[in-house]
Amino acid sequence: MGGDTRPVIAALLAVAALAAYPPPKTQGLTPGDTPDVGAVVIPRRLRRPLHLPRLGPAADCPVSSRRDVDPQFSPGLGTGPAYPAGFDDESTLHYGGANFPPPWTGNKVLWYVDPAYGGPVLIRGHQLGGPWWVGFDGFGRRPYAEIRIGPGPRGRWRERGSYTRVRAPGCYAYQVDGLIFSRVIVFRAAP
Numbered sequence: 001m002g003g004d005t006r007p008v009i010a011a012l013l014a015v016a017a018l019a020a021y022p023p024p025k026t027q028g029l030t031p032g033d034t035p036d037v038g039a040v041v042i043p044r045r046l047r048r049p050l051h052l053p054r055l056g057p058a059a060d061c062p063v064s065s066r067r068d069v070d071p072q073f074s075p076g077l078g079t080g081p082a083y084p085a086g087f088d089d090e091s092t093l094h095y096g097g098a099n100f101p102p103p104w105t106g107n108k109v110l111w112y113v114d115p116a117y118g119g120p121v122l123i124r125g126h127q128l129g130g131p132w133w134v135g136f137d138g139f140g141r142r143p144y145a146e147i148r149i150g151p152g153p154r155g156r157w158r159e160r161g162s163y164t165r166v167r168a169p170g171c172y173a174y175q176v177d178g179l180i181f182s183r184v185i186v187f188r189a190a191p
Helices: 006-019
Strands: 082-085 092-094 105-113 121-127 147-149 158-166 170-178 182-190
Touching: 082 170, 082 182, 092 105, 105 121, 105 147, 147 158
Parallel strands: 092 182
Antiparallel strands: 082 105, 105 158, 121 147, 121 170, 170 182
């Protein structure tokens, strides 16, 4: 007997990763993305299981670094090629300025994509060490479960204005998936 067990182990890990997070609709999130940005088709292979860090009860939030990426944009978090901007020097998104119906709050976040990458981008998020999904946009009662940024020509920055919505203060992470990358960007949310 013998054989390569790696495919079986990978499949089991994928199922375990998906089981760790209840479906976003269980928290009132609308599937998909804001319809007013157009129909952005995301290839199935970008829908990878979330691979977010696990935090213990007393663990510090391992925030992503904020840095200057291009002079035309505010500093972004993470290593790219897609960057969120709208965070303070401690990588905190301060909420309370937007008037969303409870239990959601949030604030504006601008996403911009490096011109060297021309493919699509899928952004989802979840609280680290907590039960809450990150919501996006949606000025009604129900935010969306994801943001999609469509492919574009190389050599030009792409931008996508959005709102990141949360239900409580804490440590959160975005998972940003593209054709050739998968990144985790960690931030704090606070009033």
